[in-house]
Amino acid sequence: MKLKPIMKASLLSMALFGASFSANATIENPLVTSYxxxxxxxxxxxxxxxxxxxxxxxxxxxxxxxxxxxxxxxxxxxxxxxxxxxxxxxxxxxxxxxxxxxxxxxxxxxxxxxxxxxxxxxxxxxxxxxxxxxxxxxxxxxxxxxxxxxxxxxxxxxxxxxxxxxxxxxxxxxxxxxxxxxxxxxxxxxxxSRSHAEREFEAMQALAQGVFLARELTNLPGSAGYPAAFAEYARQALEPLGVNVTILTPEQVLEMGMGALYGVSQGSQHKAHLLIAHWEGSSEQPIALVGKGNTHDTGGYNLKTNAASIHRMPTDKAGGAAVVGAVAAIAGQRLEQNVVGVVPLSQNSISGEALLPGDVVTTGSGLTIEVANTDAEGRLILADGLWYVREHYNPRAIADIATLTGAKMTAVGTDFSAVFANNELVYETLAEAAETVNERVWRLPLDPRFERSISSRIADMKNTGSPGASAGAMLLQRFVGDTPWIHIDMAGNAQVDGPSGIHPAGATGYGVRMLTEWVKVYPKTAE
Structure with missing residues (x-):
């Protein structure tokens, strides 16, 4: 199947979005406007x-x-x-x-x-x-x-x-x-010594630009950072760095059978997209980074009822922003690594067409998921993102990152992200990278006993279970096959209310520095 990506035509002219655009909805390069x-x-x-x-x-x-x-x-x-x-x-x-x-x-x-x-x-x-x-x-x-x-x-x-x-x-x-x-x-x-210093400064400045890009994308409100806009921001930032960017439209997402990704956005005027950003710094088998890009989350029909929580939901795209920022940093540093970033993009809204609790969606892999809770949408879009990158790029390792579960914050708070891995080398190198940049991680169990918590009477699985963070990871594991993989649940790490250390108030860009460092330290030929 030949896919036709969105090119440089103005998004304002795309009939797909109709009246949802306004005259002041111009997409500007975030690195220019906030550097x-x-x-x-x-x-x-x-x-x-x-x-x-x-x-x-x-x-x-x-x-x-x-x-x-x-x-x-x-x-x-x-x-x-x-x-x-x-x-x-x-x-x-x-x-x-x-x-x-x-x-x-x-x-x-x-x-x-x-x-x-x-x-x-x-x-x-x-x-x-x-x-x-x-x-x-x-x-x-x-x-x-x-x-x-x-x-x-x-x-x-x-x-x-x-x-x-x-x-x-x-x-x-x-x-x-x-x-x-x-x-x-x-x-x-x-x-x-200028020669010694310039290499160090150039690497750090490229990394900072990746963090800025992630912060910018995360900070954007839902009405400005919706799926098509997020994808276009990323394209404008990444293509000048030599990154090959492809954006799959809602029609293409649906045509490829990614019903979980499409379903989360079906109730919104802003339908699902899939962003693929490929940095071919080498001819090696690629490393894949997959980030949750839910651009705003009402919770769907399982509506979020806490005002403070729903107000923070523009940050639900922070995982996707981290992947875009990491690819920007990797390309800016000209790393000799083959890296593909995939961001499934959705907006979880309520309308007469939105998913209902109890609905069943079919993923790109053919597996079906009962939507037991429409507010557990992140694992739905990640399931299709993980399947897509495994199917089309055959990566040697995958890391996904997402603001996935409140249970993660109950378990480890916000000083750590929670990680789940099916491979020791992936975990050890990711933990090393996380420690280096002080984006620390804490491993939680990925145990077969949690399989029963996501079993469904009517589908192959359901999208909720207990304990919540492990149940989410168990579902995602079904879409990576035997590929070495790690899941990073960064719920609560995406923003700070006031300035702290290297972070001003707002989005932190969490994950950019960790993923960039991980790509550096992960062996080119994994054992």
Whole structure:
């Protein structure tokens, strides 16, 4: 069957959506409309002019930069001693700059032992630095790490620090009539070796762009981030990076027999789509990333009755956003990996055509699912997404990610995501990647005894069971066959109510950094 993807024609002209569009529904590139206003400069020479000097200090190092006078060194040493500043990781001290430095403020940032500094701790230090700088009138910030003489550690620490600054400074303000001014400083990073530093900075900046894209897509309200719009946003962001993007229309989804994916959206004016984003960085058998893209969830006829819960439902597409963001980061880093991202896109609404509790849908695999609860829609669309990628790409491993169950939050809260795996190598490498980027995971059981909880009297299975998180995983496992696979339930990790660490308030972009790192560490030829 030859599939005809949506091309670059304006979505406004597509009769499929009719009056659901308005004149102001133009799809804009999210990386352009929400990228940071702060600027990054990498150089082996100090900036000619700066109002703020940041000195990156290893633990126990004497704070003395080239060109500092004896009196300056002594004054800074006294200030550090009184403040108890020793260069330990996370320590930060702001002081009035001594006369003769040519700056108005001096900030000391501790990074501990550069050879052992955890990446996420340095990123957190960068986020804290950004927060501090944003509360000043600083315009040009000189960041000097010459106290770290090793060029590899020097470039790496500065790139990680800059990454933390960037992630904290993201803003989603497209709907504010008079948005607050965005951070607009120029950060001038003084490196000891440009060649070492540039590779580190480029990788981190590509990763940050992937996180920004995921945050943008997650933050979009349901009326703006519906399936066709989400897919078009992703296409605009990914194609310039060299990613091959295909978007299956609702008619194609239905024609291919993906009745579970189609069914979730059948009650909405915004019907189901399937987004496929393929980065062919190598000729190896691909790794597959599958993300839940339910662009808004009313719960269907099993209506969500909690106002706070339904208000958060634009984040129900965060798993799909994470996959798009990860593919963007992977392509931006030009990783030599073959990666295919698949995002089943739906909008779970109520109308006279919506799924009813007790209805039966037929998936692309031919298996049938009784819809015992219309609010358990994520596993329905993921079932078809998993089947599609296995059927059409024969991946060597699959990771799916989704805001799937409230039961997950009951089990492990929001500091971890819950994972279920049918393969030890997949689990171990994913857990390693998660630990590296501090998007931590906790394994829950995927045990045959839970099979009976999703048994149905009238279909091959039903879409609910107990315990909820494990039941959801058991259903999804039926659609991956013997492919090594891991399911990531990120319910509760998609957003924060207030700024915290590397996250401003709103969508976190959770999963982008973990999936990108996993693609890096997963063996090219799995055992």
């Amino acid at each position: 940071l206003s702060t600027q990054t400069v990498i150089a082996t020479q100090a900036a000619e002019q700066a109002d703020t000097l940041v000195v990156v200090v290893p633990e126990g190092a004497a704070i003395q930069l080239a060109g500092w006078s004896t009196s300056t060194v002594e004054q800074v040493a006294r200030i550090a001693e009184v403040a108890g500043f020793e260069g330990k990781m996370g320590q930060q001290e702001t002081v009035n700059a001594p006369a003769g430095l040519g700056v108005t403020r001096l900030i000391l940032v501790g990074v501990g032992d550069p050879a052992e500094a955890a990446r996420t701790k340095v990123e957190d230090a960068g986020a804290a630095l950004a927060n501090m700088i944003n509360n000043t009138k600083a315009e040009t910030v000189q960041v000097n790490a010459e106290l770290i003489s090793n060029p590899v550690y020097n470039g790496r620490i500065l790139a990680q620090l800059a990454h933390g600054v960037d992630l904290r400074n993201y803003r989603f303000d497209r709907y504010q009539s008079s948005p607050a001014a965005r951070p607009a400083q120029t950060y001038h990073y003084h490196v000891t």
